[in-house]
Amino acid sequence: MENKYNFKRFRRLRYNPIVRDMVRETNITKNDLIYPLFVVPGENVKNPVKSMPGVFQLSIDKLVEECKEVRDLGIPAVILFGIPEHKDEKGSEAYAPDGIIQRAIRAIKQEVNDLVIITDVCLCEYTSHGHCGLLDGEEILNDETIALLAKEAVSHVEAGADMVAPSDMMDGRVFAIRKALDYKGFTKIPIMSYAAKYSSGYYGPFRDAAESTPAFGDRRSHQMDIGNIDEAIREVEADIEEGADIVMVKPAGPYLDVIREVKKKFGMPTAAYQVSGEFAMIKAAGQNDWIDEERVMIESLVSIKRAGANMILTYFAKDVAKWISAKG
Numbered sequence: 001m002e003n004k005y006n007f008k009r010f011r012r013l014r015y016n017p018i019v020r021d022m023v024r025e026t027n028i029t030k031n032d033l034i035y036p037l038f039v040v041p042g043e044n045v046k047n048p049v050k051s052m053p054g055v056f057q058l059s060i061d062k063l064v065e066e067c068k069e070v071r072d073l074g075i076p077a078v079i080l081f082g083i084p085e086h087k088d089e090k091g092s093e094a095y096a097p098d099g100i101i102q103r104a105i106r107a108i109k110q111e112v113n114d115l116v117i118i119t120d121v122c123l124c125e126y127t128s129h130g131h132c133g134l135l136d137g138e139e140i141l142n143d144e145t146i147a148l149l150a151k152e153a154v155s156h157v158e159a160g161a162d163m164v165a166p167s168d169m170m171d172g173r174v175f176a177i178r179k180a181l182d183y184k185g186f187t188k189i190p191i192m193s194y195a196a197k198y199s200s201g202y203y204g205p206f207r208d209a210a211e212s213t214p215a216f217g218d219r220r221s222h223q224m225d226i227g228n229i230d231e232a233i234r235e236v237e238a239d240i241e242e243g244a245d246i247v248m249v250k251p252a253g254p255y256l257d258v259i260r261e262v263k264k265k266f267g268m269p270t271a272a273y274q275v276s277g278e279f280a281m282i283k284a285a286g287q288n289d290w291i292d293e294e295r296v297m298i299e300s301l302v303s304i305k306r307a308g309a310n311m312i313l314t315y316f317a318k319d320v321a322k323w324i325s326a327k328g
C-alpha cells in the first residue's frame with residue numbers, strides 16, 4: 001500500500017520477536033547485579049524478613065552457603081550488612097577485628113574466592129540508638145563519626161573485603177576512608193560511595209532486616225531531601241573529589257532522573273540501589289496477582305539501567321540471574 005502521508009513505520013522492527021531483541025538498546029546482564037545480604041550472630045540461623053519475601057537474616061555458616069549459590073548463579077558481587085551481637089553508643093562492633101562482618105568476610109573468603117565482597121560502612125546497625133554516628137545529645141557528630149567509619153572500613157579490608165561502601169552520608173567520610181586505606185597500604189581497594197542517598201520512605205523494610213531503626217528522630221540531618229537534584233550533583237562531585245571510584249544513587253526507581261544526570265555529568269561507574277521498599281511493593285503486588293511480578297521486576301531493572309546505572313544493588317539479583325539463565 002502506498003504511504004501517501006509519508007509517515008515513519010516504527011512498527012517494522014516490532015513484528016518479529018527476534019528483530020525486537022536485535023534492536024533492544026538496554027539489556028540486563030548478570031554482571032549488572034550486586035546482591036545485598038544480612039548477617040546475624042548464631043549458627044544455623046535463617047530468619048525470614050517479613051516485609052521482604054525471599055530475603056533472610058543469615059548466620060555466618062548459612063551466609064557462606066548462600067554466597068556459593070550466588071556465585072554459582074553467576075552473580076559477581078554481594079554487599080554485606082551486619083547485625084552485631086551487642087550494640088553500644090559507639091557502635092564498637094562495627095570496627096572490632098572479630099566483629100560480625102569481619103568474621104563473615106573471613107569465612108566467605110575461605111570457601112568462595114571468586115565472589116567480590118563489598119561491605120556496607122556505617123554505624124547505624126551497631127549503635128544502641130540506631131543512628132549513623134556518634135551522638136552529642138540528639139545531634140549526630142560529623143567529624144568524630146568519620147574517624148570511626150575510616151576505622152571500620154580498614155577493619156573490613158583487613159578481614160578481606162574487596163571493596164567498601166560508605167552509606168552514612170557524613171561529610172568528608174570518603175576522604176577519611178581513602179586516607180586511612182592508603183595509609184595501611186590498601187591503595188588498590190575501591191570505594192563505592194553512597195553519594196546521593198535520599199531520606200526516603202522506601203527504606204522501611206530494610207530497617208526490619210538490618211534492625212537499624214533509630215530510637216528517636218530520623219535521618220534527615222544527613223540524608224538528602226527528596227526534592228533536590230542540584231544538591232545531588234554537588235554531593236556526587238564532592239565524593240569523586242574525595243576519592244570515590246564508584247558513585248551510587250539510592251533509592252533507584254523513584255530517582256531515575258538523578259541517575260541519568262549523575263551519569264551524564266560525570267561519566268563515572270554509577271551504581272543504583274533498588275531499595276527494600278521498591279522490592280517489597282513489586283513482591284506484594286505480585287503475590288496478590290495484581291501485577292506480573294517477573295515482568296515488572298525486569299522492567300524495573302531495565303529502567304534503572306536505561307537511566308544510566310552500570311550496576312544495580314537489588315534483592316531480585318538471584319531471581320534475575322535465574323531468569324537470564326533460563327532465557328539462554
Ligand SMILES: [Zn+2]
Nearest residue numbers: 122124132168
Ligand atoms: Zn546508617
